[in-house]
Amino acid sequence: MDLDIIIGIILTVMALGAVVILTLWSRRIIERIHARSPGSLREIQKDIINGNGA
Amino acid sequence: MATGPEKESKTEHHKISTEFSRNLTLLQITMMGVGMMIGAGVFLGVGNAVKVAGPGGVILTFALNAVIALFTAMSYAELSSAIPKAGGAYNFARIAFGRGTSFMAGWMEWFASSVAGSLYAVTFALYTVHYLTQLGIIQASGFQLILVEKGAAILIAGFFVYINYRGASETGTMGTIFTLGQTVTLAFIALVGIATTIADPARLANFQPFLPNGWDKLLITMGFTYVAFEGFEVIAQAGDEAIDPRRNLPKAMIYSILIVVFTYVGVAFAAIVGVKDVGQPAWIWIGSYGGKGFGEAISQLMPSYGSILVTITVIFASTSALNATIYSATRASYALGRDRMLPKAFSRLHPKRRTPYMALLFTGGIVISVATFLPTIDVASSASMMFLFLFFLVNLCVIRVRRQMVDEMTYGFVMPLFPLPPIAAILIQATLAVWLIHMSPIAWVVGPTWVLSGIVIYRFYSKQRARRTEDEIVVLKEQPIPSKGEYRILVSLANPANAVPLAMNCYKFCQAKGDSTEIEVINMVPIPPQVPLSEASKYSHAGEEAIIEAMLYLAPRYKFGSTMRYCRNIARGIISAAAQRKADLLIMGWQGYRRKGFSLGSTVDPVLERATCNVAVFKDCKQQKNMNILIPFAGGPNAAFALETASIMVEQDGGRIVVFHVASPGKPTQDTDVFLDKIAPQLKVPRSLFESKYAISHERLKTILEEAKSYDLVIIGATRDPIFRQRVMGSLPEILARHCEKPLVMVKAKHTIRSFIKRWI
Numbered sequence: 001m002d003l004d005i006i007i008g009i010i011l012t013v014m015a016l017g018a019v020v021i022l023t024l025w026s027r028r029i030i031e032r033i034h035a036r037s038p039g040s041l042r043e044i045q046k047d048i049i050n051g052n053g054a
Numbered sequence: 055m056a057t058g059p060e061k062e063s064k065t066e067h068h069k070i071s072t073e074f075s076r077n078l079t080l081l082q083i084t085m086m087g088v089g090m091m092i093g094a095g096v097f098l099g100v101g102n103a104v105k106v107a108g109p110g111g112v113i114l115t116f117a118l119n120a121v122i123a124l125f126t127a128m129s130y131a132e133l134s135s136a137i138p139k140a141g142g143a144y145n146f147a148r149i150a151f152g153r154g155t156s157f158m159a160g161w162m163e164w165f166a167s168s169v170a171g172s173l174y175a176v177t178f179a180l181y182t183v184h185y186l187t188q189l190g191i192i193q194a195s196g197f198q199l200i201l202v203e204k205g206a207a208i209l210i211a212g213f214f215v216y217i218n219y220r221g222a223s224e225t226g227t228m229g230t231i232f233t234l235g236q237t238v239t240l241a242f243i244a245l246v247g248i249a250t251t252i253a254d255p256a257r258l259a260n261f262q263p264f265l266p267n268g269w270d271k272l273l274i275t276m277g278f279t280y281v282a283f284e285g286f287e288v289i290a291q292a293g294d295e296a297i298d299p300r301r302n303l304p305k306a307m308i309y310s311i312l313i314v315v316f317t318y319v320g321v322a323f324a325a326i327v328g329v330k331d332v333g334q335p336a337w338i339w340i341g342s343y344g345g346k347g348f349g350e351a352i353s354q355l356m357p358s359y360g361s362i363l364v365t366i367t368v369i370f371a372s373t374s375a376l377n378a379t380i381y382s383a384t385r386a387s388y389a390l391g392r393d394r395m396l397p398k399a400f401s402r403l404h405p406k407r408r409t410p411y412m413a414l415l416f417t418g419g420i421v422i423s424v425a426t427f428l429p430t431i432d433v434a435s436s437a438s439m440m441f442l443f444l445f446f447l448v449n450l451c452v453i454r455v456r457r458q459m460v461d462e463m464t465y466g467f468v469m470p471l472f473p474l475p476p477i478a479a480i481l482i483q484a485t486l487a488v489w490l491i492h493m494s495p496i497a498w499v500v501g502p503t504w505v506l507s508g509i510v511i512y513r514f515y516s517k518q519r520a521r522r523t524e525d526e527i528v529v530l531k532e533q534p535i536p537s538k539g540e541y542r543i544l545v546s547l548a549n550p551a552n553a554v555p556l557a558m559n560c561y562k563f564c565q566a567k568g569d570s571t572e573i574e575v576i577n578m579v580p581i582p583p584q585v586p587l588s589e590a591s592k593y594s595h596a597g598e599e600a601i602i603e604a605m606l607y608l609a610p611r612y613k614f615g616s617t618m619r620y621c622r623n624i625a626r627g628i629i630s631a632a633a634q635r636k637a638d639l640l641i642m643g644w645q646g647y648r649r650k651g652f653s654l655g656s657t658v659d660p661v662l663e664r665a666t667c668n669v670a671v672f673k674d675c676k677q678q679k680n681m682n683i684l685i686p687f688a689g690g691p692n693a694a695f696a697l698e699t700a701s702i703m704v705e706q707d708g709g710r711i712v713v714f715h716v717a718s719p720g721k722p723t724q725d726t727d728v729f730l731d732k733i734a735p736q737l738k739v740p741r742s743l744f745e746s747k748y749a750i751s752h753e754r755l756k757t758i759l760e761e762a763k764s765y766d767l768v769i770i771g772a773t774r775d776p777i778f779r780q781r782v783m784g785s786l787p788e789i790l791a792r793h794c795e796k797p798l799v800m801v802k803a804k805h806t807i808r809s810f811i812k813r814w815i
Contacts, residue, residue, distance in 0.1 A: 004264040008110045015117035023312045034301045037206045044468050
């Protein structure tokens with residue numbers, strides 16, 4: 001197996017993995033914001049992004 | 055006499071509220087995005103990308119593009135959750151940068167969608183003509199074949215321009231089913247590819263050499279196939295119609311990327327491993343067919359049915375995407391005309407069809423010209439380039455809005471790792487756009503020329519004429535749904551002429567249900583898909599009149615609310631309103647006309663089948679008193695509700711209700727007295743009002759119609775047959791409703807679970 005194939009497989013797996021992880025992460029953020037009712041960016045950052053929320 | 059302030063207060067109390075009919079579910083908007091993406095990119099992209107980047111390159115192209123597209127999808131998702139309103143990039147740019155950039159966003163969106171439409175028309179033509187050639191139906195080659203393909207592309211594009219002129223569009227449900235079908239078919243092809251590889255691992259040798267032309271070719275193929283990830287603009291356009299948009303729009307955008315990336319990678323893999331014993335490396339063989347390479351490879355993978363399977367999938371995928379892009383492009387140019395950034399002709403609506411026919415004419419011109427005069431690769435490259443420009447702008451918007459409007463927006467989603475995703479997307483999209491020059495120098499003439507011409511038009515024309523429309527963007531609030539009372543009646547009004555008769559009949563139900571009954575009168579204002587729902591107020595005059603008529607009759611005595619709903623499809627709007635309002639009863643009128651192919655009409659049929667509450671449809675019920683009421687009885691599930699309706703409608707002083715059963719000769723009759731003894735005690739009228747009557751006849755319809763002549767009102771339960779069977783076979787209640795010359799009420803009792811399932815599918 002040459003180097004191109006190995007790098008290609010690693011890149012493909014990483015790309016697909018990144019898509020899955022970012023999708024699940026985004027979904028989690030959407031549900032958290034929804035559970036607290038949508039708010040301004042400052043409130044969301046305080047509650048969720050900075051880890052003060054559940 | 056009411057004084058000024060009192061009068062004003064009363065008017066204010068009964069103010070007609072307006073709202074959009076939000077009936078697109080998460081699944082439907084996700085499938086809208088997936089449908090747009092699958093429309094062409096994968097079918098044309100695989101063959102051409104393999105030719106340039108090799109077998110490994112095509113897999114990497116789709117996987118890496120998905121990451122870039124997801125970054126842009128997150129920008130769209132964040133902006134759409136904060137601005138859940140139709141308009142997409144045009145709205146985002148206006149809020150972030152003002153009118154000039156907003157014009158450029160609309161200008162690019164118009165062209166990007168139009169060129170994508172050309173690409174779908176070309177894809178349809180290539181695959182259909184190729185299949186017909188394989189069958190021997192078309193015998194052409196060389197230049198003659200190109201002419202046939204171009205002719206087919208023009209025909210299909212012209213057909214969908216006409217469909218859009220008529221104002222018709224596929225329904226959300228049908229579109230969802232088609233897209234699900236395409237996705238499942240492509241997933242099946244991917245699975246066959248994996249299964250074939252497991253059975254014959256030697257096919258993996260097709261991946262050697264992995265990147266025969268070097269890594270740099272990836273940048274070319276990524277740019278070329280980027281159009282296969284352009285579906286989130288159409289999801290953003292559904293902002294006015296999606297249920298819970300702040301939550302569902304971002305989800306749909308992100309899910310659609312997840313679905314298509316695995317589909318694309320899977321089918322690209324299947325195409326590579328599908329080729330065997332062709333006398334040359336698989337990637338060269340697939341690449342030699344160019345845009346048709348994917349179909350050829352799948353024909354090798356599944357020799358007996360691969361070709362027809364791919365052709366059918368392409369037909370469904372490309373036509374539904376073509377339809378969607380034409381109306382999306384038309385809507386973009388219409389918005390520019392409406393805001394006077396383009397000549398007013400662009401915002402001209404057809405007086406009868408309400409479609410922006412001039413905007414459609416110009417859009418159709420672009421779609422057909424590009425499909426006709428540009429080679430396939432240049433069409434795909436031009437479409438990709440315009441979307442790269444557009445998405446570049448949207449990524450800038452999300453950064454700007456975050457920096458400048460921290461407290462002014464209400465967000466349903468904020469992207470993780472900000473600002474890395476939009477910055478990475480901007481840099482990579484700029485690189486891909488530059489590298490596209492290696493694939494199509496023509497695209498680098500067409501794209502920038504369009505952008506430059508937009509700048510010139512804005513500088514010398516639009517800037518002076520643009521209308522100040524900032525106020526339109528502020529309308530982001532949804533109308534709150536009032537609290538649920540004891541019994542809620544939803545009255546659907548269509549025109550002022552039938553408002554009072556319906557209100558009179560509604561009044562009778564209110565009397566029967568008590569003083570705490572709540573009435574909500576609703577008027578549906580249908581708007582063609584090409585026109586934004588925010589433009590609907592132009593068509594609300596008749597509806598307002600009808601609501602005021604009903605209000606005068608009902609508001610003094612009962613809790614009364616009224617709403618005008620802007621919708622794409624009247625039936626869907628009524629059904630979703632009944633569900634959202636948690637109505638116990640839906641009352642609507644029917645004038646007795648029906649369109650060909652429907653039992654009672656294109657609105658009444660679906661409402662009767664899918665509404666999750668009780669439904670009463672009134673035909674010609676204008677009389678105040680009903681002394682004699684006939685209920686044709688066959689023991690169906692709606693009979694009890696028909697009886698209850700009769701007990702409400704009948705004049706209690708001297709009135710009578712006859713339950714009439716017609717049996718076929720030799721068959722047992724149903725005992726209506728047993729039924730009456732069971733149901734009548736639950737009703738608020740004496741048992742003595744009810745009578746049973748029997749007849750034996752081969753011709754049930756004729757017998758009932760003859761009997762009905764001596765009654766004031768006929769009440770009949772709707773059939774349980776599904777719409778398809780009703781239309782093909784006919785059903786007695788609906789035929790009776792059409793032919794009965796007496797006032798008639800057709801009722802349907804709620805069957806929550808069955809109606810819910812029908813509504814969903």
